[in-house]
Amino acid sequence: xxxxxxxxxxxxxxxxxxxxxxxxxxxxxxxHKDEKRRGITINLGFAHLDLANGDSVGIVDVPGxxxxxxxxxxGACGIDFALMVVAADSGIMxxxxxxxxxxxxxxxxxGLIALTKIDLVDEEVYELAKEEVSEFVEGTFLANAPVIGxxxxxxxxxxxxxxxxxxxxxxxxxxxxxEIFRMFIDRIFTVSGFGTVVTGSALSGIIHRESKAYLVxxxxxxxxxxxxxxxxxxxxxxxxxxxxxxxxGLNREEFQRGMVISDRPLRPTMLLDxxxxxxxxxxxxxxxxxxxxxxxxxxSQVRIHLIDKDNMRGGDTALAQVHLPEPCIxxxxxxFVIxxxxxxxxxxxxxxxxxxxxxxxxxxxxLLDAIGRIAEGKLPELVAAEVNKHVGPVGxxxxxxxxxxxxxxxxxxxxxxxxxxxxxxxxxxTVYAAGKETHVKFREIALRKINAFHKHNPMEDNGLxxxxxxxxxxxxxxxxxxxxxxxxxxxxxxxxxxxKVRHTWARKDHEATIPPERRDQINFVENFMKKPGMKVPIVxxxxxxxxxxxxxxxxxxxxxxxxxxxxxxxxxxxVYLHASVVDPCREKxxxxxxxxxxxxxxxxxxxxxxxxxxxxxxxxxxxxSEGYTQREDDKRVITKKGRQYIQYKGKx
Numbered sequence: 001x002x003x004x005x006x007x008x009x010x011x012x013x014x015x016x017x018x019x020x021x022x023x024x025x026x027x028x029x030x031x032h033k034d035e036k037r038r039g040i041t042i043n044l045g046f047a048h049l050d051l052a053n054g055d056s057v058g059i060v061d062v063p064g065x066x067x068x069x070x071x072x073x074x075g076a077c078g079i080d081f082a083l084m085v086v087a088a089d090s091g092i093m094x095x096x097x098x099x100x101x102x103x104x105x106x107x108x109x110x111g112l113i114a115l116t117k118i119d120l121v122d123e124e125v126y127e128l129a130k131e132e133v134s135e136f137v138e139g140t141f142l143a144n145a146p147v148i149g150x151x152x153x154x155x156x157x158x159x160x161x162x163x164x165x166x167x168x169x170x171x172x173x174x175x176x177x178x179e180i181f182r183m184f185i186d187r188i189f190t191v192s193g194f195g196t197v198v199t200g201s202a203l204s205g206i207i208h209r210e211s212k213a214y215l216v217x218x219x220x221x222x223x224x225x226x227x228x229x230x231x232x233x234x235x236x237x238x239x240x241x242x243x244x245x246x247x248x249g250l251n252r253e254e255f256q257r258g259m260v261i262s263d264r265p266l267r268p269t270m271l272l273d274x275x276x277x278x279x280x281x282x283x284x285x286x287x288x289x290x291x292x293x294x295x296x297x298x299x300s301q302v303r304i305h306l307i308d309k310d311n312m313r314g315g316d317t318a319l320a321q322v323h324l325p326e327p328c329i330x331x332x333x334x335x336f337v338i339x340x341x342x343x344x345x346x347x348x349x350x351x352x353x354x355x356x357x358x359x360x361x362x363x364x365x366x367l368l369d370a371i372g373r374i375a376e377g378k379l380p381e382l383v384a385a386e387v388n389k390h391v392g393p394v395g396x397x398x399x400x401x402x403x404x405x406x407x408x409x410x411x412x413x414x415x416x417x418x419x420x421x422x423x424x425x426x427x428x429x430t431v432y433a434a435g436k437e438t439h440v441k442f443r444e445i446a447l448r449k450i451n452a453f454h455k456h457n458p459m460e461d462n463g464l465x466x467x468x469x470x471x472x473x474x475x476x477x478x479x480x481x482x483x484x485x486x487x488x489x490x491x492x493x494x495x496x497x498x499x500k501v502r503h504t505w506a507r508k509d510h511e512a513t514i515p516p517e518r519r520d521q522i523n524f525v526e527n528f529m530k531k532p533g534m535k536v537p538i539v540x541x542x543x544x545x546x547x548x549x550x551x552x553x554x555x556x557x558x559x560x561x562x563x564x565x566x567x568x569x570x571x572x573x574x575v576y577l578h579a580s581v582v583d584p585c586r587e588k589x590x591x592x593x594x595x596x597x598x599x600x601x602x603x604x605x606x607x608x609x610x611x612x613x614x615x616x617x618x619x620x621x622x623x624x625s626e627g628y629t630q631r632e633d634d635k636r637v638i639t640k641k642g643r644q645y646i647q648y649k650g651k652x
Contacts, residue, residue: 002053002054002055002056003055003056003169003172003174003240004055004056004058004174004238004239004240004241005055005056005057005058005080005081005169005172005174005240006057006058006059006060006078006079006080006201006240006241006242007049007057007058007059007060007079007080007081007082007083007165008059008060008079008081008082008083008103008108009021009059009060009082009083009085010082010083010084010085010096010099010100010102010103011084011085011086011087011095011096011099012086012087012090012093012094012095012096012099013095014087014090015085015086015087015090015093015096015116015117016085016087016114016116016117016152017083017085019116019152020083020085020114020116020150020152020161021047021059022047022152023152023155023158024047024049024059024158024161024162025047025048025049025059027047027048047059048230048231048242049162049165050230051162051165051166051169052166053166053170055166055169055170056230057165057169058201058229058230058240058241058242059083060079060201060242078184078200078201078202078203078240078296079103079106079108079201080108080110080172080240081108081109081110081111081112081168081169081172082103082108082110082111082112082142083111083112083113083114083161083165084096084099084100084103084111084112084113084114084137084142084145085113085114085116086113086114086115086116086129086133087115087116087117088115088116088117088118088120088121088125088126088129088130088149089117089120089121089125089129090117091129091132091133092132092133092136096136097136098346100136100137100140100142101279101346102337102346102349103141104140104141105277105335105337105348105349105350106335106337106349107335107351108141109141110141110145110168110171110172111141111142111145111168112142112145112146112148112161112164112165112168113133113137113142113145113146113147113148114148114150114157114161115129115130115133115147115148115149115150116150116151116152117151117152118149118150118151118156118157119151119153119154119156126149130147130149133147134147146164148160148161148164174239174240179204179205179239179405179406179409180204180205180262180263180264180266180404180405180406181202181204181205181206181207181213181238181261181262181263181264182202182203182204182205182260182261182262182266182329182331182404183198183200183201183202183203183207183237183243183245183260183261183262184200184201184203184258184259184260184296184297184298185198185199185200185255185256185257185258185259185260185261185297186199186200186201186257186297187199187200187257188252188255188256188257190252191246194225194226194246195225195246195247195248195252196246196247196248196250196251196252196255197244197245197246197247198244198245198247198255198261199242199243199244199245200242200243200261200297201241201242201243202237202238202239202240202241202242202243203239203296204239205238205239205262205263206236206237206238206239206263207224207227207236207237207238207245207261207263208224208227208235208236209224209225209226209227209234209235209236210223210224210225211223211224211263212224212263213245213247213261213262213263214261214262214263214264214265214266215247215250215254215255215259215260215261216259216260216261216262216265216266216268216329217259217268217327217328217329218259219265219266220249220250220254221249222247222248222249222250222261223247223248223249224245224246224247224248225246225247225248226245226246227243227244227245227246228243228244228246229241229242229243229244230242245261247261257297258296258297258298258299258300258328259329260296260329262329265401266329266401266404267356267401267402267404268327268328268329269324269327269328269329269330269355269356270323270324270325270326270327270328271321271322271323271324271356271357271359272321272322272324272328272330272352272354272355272357273307273319273320273321273322273352273353273354273357273360273371273374274319274320274321274322274336274350274351274352274353275317275318275319275320275350275351275353275375276304276312276317276318276319276320276338276348276349276350277316277317277348277349277350278312278313278314278315278316278317278347278348279314279315279346279347279348280314280315281314283314283340283347284311284312284313285304285306285311285312285313285316285318285347286306286310286311287305287306287310287311288303288304288305288306289303289304289306290302290303290304290341291304291338291339291340291341291347292338292339292340292341293322293324293336293337293338294336294337294338294339295328295330295334295335295336295352296334298328298329298330300324300325300326300328301325301341302322302323302324302325303322303323304320304321304322304323304338305320305321305322305323305360306318306319306320307319307320307321307360307363307367307368307371308363308368308371308372317350319353319368319371319372319375321357321359321360329404330352330355330404331352331355331403331404331405332352332353332354332355332374332378332379332382332403332405333351333352333378334351334352334355335349335350335351335352336349336350336351336352337349353371353374353375353382354371354374354382354385355402355403355404356386356389356402356403358389370385370388373385379403379405379409379410379413380413380417380419381419382403383399383403383410383413383414383419383433384419384421384422386399386402386403387399387421387422387433387434387435388421388422388435390434390435391438392434392438392474392475392479392480392481392484393432393433393434393438393475393479393480393481393484393485394432394433394434394480395430395431395432395433395480395483396410396411396414396430396431396432396433397410397430398480399433410431411430411431414431414433415431418433420436421435421436422434422435422436422439423435423436423439425483425484425487425488425491426487427483427484427486427487430483432480432483432484432487433484434481434484439488441473442473442475442485442488443488443492445469445472445473446469446473446485446488446489446492446498446505447492447497447498447507449464449469449472450463450464450469450498450505450506450507451507454506454507454510456554457558458512458513458514458515459512459513459514459515459518459558459559459562460512460558460561460562460565461501461506461510461511461512461565462501462502462504462506462565463498463501463504463505463506463507463510464504464505465503465504465505466482466485466486466489466505469485469489469505470482470485473485489505492505493505496508514562518555518559521546521549521551521555521559522559522562522563524545524546524549524551525542525546525551525556525559525560525563526563526568526569526578528542528545529542529563529568529569529576529577529578530578530580530581533581534581534609534610534611534612534615535612535614535615536575536577536614536615536618537576537577537578539574539576542556543556560576567579570582570622572618572621572622572625573618573621575618577615577618577619577622581615582619582622585609585611585619586622586623586628586645587646587649588608588609589605589608589609589620589623589629589636590628590629590638590642590643590645590646591646592608593629593636593637593638593642594638594643594646597637597638598635598637599632599635599636599637599638600635600636601634601635601636602616602617602620602634602636605620605636620636623636623642624636626641627639627641627642628641628642628645629642
C-alpha cells in the first residue's frame with residue numbers, strides 16, 4: 001500500500017525554498033498577493049510530489065522570515081522528514097540555525113539538505129559552502145544527511161533531490177491510521193456553494209467522506225461533505241495526508257486556528273506535564289516563567305512551572321508543568337516549541353508527557369519519581385499514572401478518553417503487559433484497572449466483612465451481596481468500580497477463598513450452623529407464627545414474647561430470616577405467614593383458577609380460602625412474586641408456571 005508522508009522545507013528567508021518546491025512539483029506555493037509582491041513566504045504553502053514507487057509526499061513550504069517563525073512551527077506539525085535549504089551564495093544564516101533547532105525539538109529525525117543557487121557561485125565557493133553546511137549539522141539529526149547542490153533556474157540537481165526524497169521515504173514508517181483521527185486546523189476559508197473548508201496535516205487516524213467529525217475543544221458535531229488531498233477529491237484522509245475538509249454543521253465563525261478536527265469527542269486540557277529543553281543561547285528560566293507556547297497550530301502565552309529544577313539555563317533539560325489560559329487538545333508524545341513573550345526569540349521546546357496531569361502545587365520526591373517514569377516509559381507508564389490518579393477502578397475507555405488515545409491501545413497495554421503498580425480485570429469488551437493499594441484494600445474489605453457476617457450470622461448459609469460489599473468499599477454501583485469489584489470477587493472464587501450462595505458471596509468453607517442454645521428459640525418462633533392459623537401473626541407480640549424468653553432482637557431477626565430461607569415461613573411487605581397456612585391456600589387458588597381462566601378478585605379469593613382480607617392481600621402478593629399468578633386489572637389469573645405447579649401436584 002502506498003505511503004502518505006509529509007516533508008517540510010526549512011531554511012532562511014530568500015534561500016530558494018519556494019522556488020525549489022515549484023521546480024520539484026510544478027506547484028506555486030506563494031499564492032498570497034503580499035508574498036508575490038515582497039518575494040517572501042508569509043503563509044504556509046502546500047504542494048505534493050508523487051514518487052515513482054507510488055508513495056505520496058505532501059510538501060509544507062514554511063516561511064523563513066524571523067517574523068513568521070510561529071507559522072513555521074505550526075507547519076512543522078505532522079512533518080515526517082525535512083528538506084533543509086541553504087543558499088550556496090549566502091551560507092548559514094540566523095533562521096537556518098533557528099529552523100534546525102526547531103526541527104530537532106519537534107522530533108524530526110530524518111532529512112536531506114539542498115544547497116541552492118549553485119548557478120550563482122563558482123566551484124570553490126560551492127565546496128566551501130558544502131563544507132560549512134556539513135560542519136553546521138554535525139551532531140544533529142542531519143549529520144549524515146546528503147548535501148545536494150541544486151539550481152532551480154537551470155534544473156541542475158533536481159533529479160538528485162527527487163532520488164534523495166525517494167530514498168528517505170523508503171526508510172520511514174507510515175503513521176498508524178488505526179488511531180484517533182486528529183488534524184490541527186491551519187487554514188479556514190469559505191468556498192461558494194460548499195461552505196466552510198479547513199486544511200491541515202493529519203497527525204493520526206483516518207476520516208471518511210460523509211462520516212461524523214468533531215470540532216474540539218467544544219465537541220461540536222459536524223459532517224464531512226467533501227475531502228481533498230493534493231487538489232483531488234478522495235473518499236478519505238489519513239495519517240500523513242495534507243488534506244482539506246469541507247465540513248457541514250457549523251458557521252465559519254465557530255472555527256479557529258489551533259482547534260482540532262477529530263473523528264470522536266476529545267478531552268481538552270489546561271495543564272500539561274512536559275519534558276522541556278532550552279536552546280544553548282536562551283535566557284535563564286526561573287521556577288515560574290512566562291512564554292509563548294506553540295503546539296501544532298495552537299498558540300498562547302502560558303506560565304511554565306519547573307518541577308525537578310529551580311531554574312534552567314541554555315542547553316538544560318527539565319520536567320515542567322505548562323499552565324494554559326485556554327483549552328488545548330493534546331496527547332502524550334506531542335511536540336511543542338516555546339518562544340519569548342515578545343515572540344522574537346525561539347527559546348526551546350520539548351515533548352508532552354502527560355496531557356491530563358494533576359496540579360502540582362508541591363514537588364515531593366514521589367512526584368518527581370512518578371513523572372520521571374512517565375517521561376521514560378511513554379504510554380504504559382502514562383496509563384499506570386492515569387489509573388493511580390483515580391480513587392477507584394477505571395476502564396480502558398475512560399483512560400483512553402483522558403489521554404486522547406485509542407481505547408484498544410490502552411486495553412492492549414493493560415492485558416499484555418500491565419505495569420506492576422496496577423491490577424487488571426477484563427469484563428466483556430472493557431478492561432478495568434486499579435492501583436495495587438486500592439486492589440489490596442478492596443480484597444481485604446471483602447474477606448473481612450464476609451467473615452464478620454458469618455461470625456454474627458452463623459445460621460445463614462449465605463453471605464453478603466455484591467452491592468452490599470460495594471457500599472462497604474465506598475464504590476458507587478453505577479461507577480466503573482462495580483465491574484472491577486465483581487471480577488475481583490469472581491477471581492477470589494477461582495482462588496478457592498469465596499463461593500457463590502444464591503445472590504451473595506460466602507466464605508468457601510462456611511456452613512450454616514445452629515448453635516444448640518438456639519434450637520428451642522427457633523421452635524418457639526416457628527410455633528408462634530403457626531398458631532394464628534388464618535390470621536396474620538402480630539410481630540410486635542412476637543417481640544414481647546421473645547424478650548421474655550431472653551431472645552435479643554438481632555437474634556430474633558436472624559431466626560426469622562433463617563425460617564424464611566428454610567421456607568418454613570413467608571415474608572412479604574412486612575408480614576410473616578407460616579407455610580402451613582400459605583401452601584394449602586396456593587393450591588386452592590390455582591385449582592380454582594384452572595376452572596376460571598378469566599381470573600378471580602381478592603374478594604373471591606377470600607371466599608375460596610375462608611380467610612379475611614388482611615391475610616388474603618399479602619398471600620396473593622406472595623403467589624404473584626413466585627410467578628404462579630399475575631394481576632390483570634382487579635383480578636388474578638393463572639400463569640403457565642401456575643398450571644405446571646398444579647400438574648406436578650396432581651401427579652404426586
